[in-house]
Amino acid sequence: MQITGNTIFIAGATSGIGLALALALRAKGNEVIIGGRRTELLDQISAEHPGLHSYRIDTTDPENVATLAQQVIAEHPELNVLIPMAGIMRVEDWTDPESFLASAEQTITTNVLGPIRLIAAFTEHLQSRAEAAIVTVSSGLAFAPLQATPSYNASKAAIHMLSESIRLQLAGTSVQVLELEPPAVATDLLPGQRDSAIAMPLDEFISEVITLIESQPDAKEIQVENVKFLRYGEARGDYDQVVAAINLHDLAGA
Template structure:
């Protein structure tokens, strides 16, 4: 992926990792469009970054995604990079879930169906570009699930699988597929406490690492920082060590995470 001269759409671009990526790419001379559900948050981000653009998007609305993609193609015909960053992460007590599946439905729709639907809607435009990139965002928890957030982890594991299949099917096109695999980062994904949790990687450090990898490894298919590698490659140690790691990892994480 080239890191300048692009027209980039970033979903969930008004806060957390999405905003930090948007600002990093904006600084490098890309035309960045941030998308999300909260107009005020989008407006605040754009105001702080003159030249950045925004567009409202409800990633849970299937028909809305199609309308959004059509409008985006007309407004930004040079669009060649999509970063699927929008996501939600909520704790679930499966023993007491019963018929209340609101969190499950919202998580699957936002984290999994949303990126798949938006990719399908934008792929015709992306394939027309001389060079294009789809960046999915999974998680270290795709490889070692956090039992506290089972649906979130399941969607991220599915995004990893989807990214591999998408990359293979697009291998003879101009569209590259990159999977960004974050560790535990200081954002408000799981509430304000996460933003100052000393166990989490500072957001600036994470973004600096990501941008360095993109600059120095332009052909990378997975963006893996040092902190996420133990999770990403835990299965290489064998079943017994993996199970032990899973047990200790979950035992060590108090709620909320």
């Protein structure tokens, strides 16, 4: 993926990594379109950043995704990059089924079905562009689990394998598939995560991501240094130690 000259749609970009990535990519000379569920927040972001296009989208609603995709493509026919960033993270107690089931179902619907619906809605158009990309967003927790968030871990492992699989299927097309694998980043994904001592500062994460995209346009996985401890534990042979280490403190701990 080239770092500039793209028209990019980022779903789930009203806060955190999504919004920060949208602004950084716009600063690199891309036309950027963001999506989110909260209309008032989209309006506020558009007012603060003129030229940043915004659309309301609910990735838990298949009909809304399909309709919105048609509108975005019609109004931005040069669109060539999709970043389906729909994601929630919930603490769950799987010793009590009544307490976790609703959370687990919502997490899988948002984190797995959301990106799948977006990819399904945009892939045909992306294949019509000379150079295109899908940038999925998994997590370091796809490779080593945080004990408190089973459904989130599973959803991001699913996104990793989905990325691996559709990359194979799209290999003969113009569509490149990249997988962004964040470590813990200082956002509000979990309560207290923004102030956690183990979370990477958001601006440092985004800066390193932009540098990696710019320097490695043919990369399959976008990995900042902080995520490699999680990503390669099994390959290094220290997986058990990695799991033990990341579960010593929760993300809200100082």
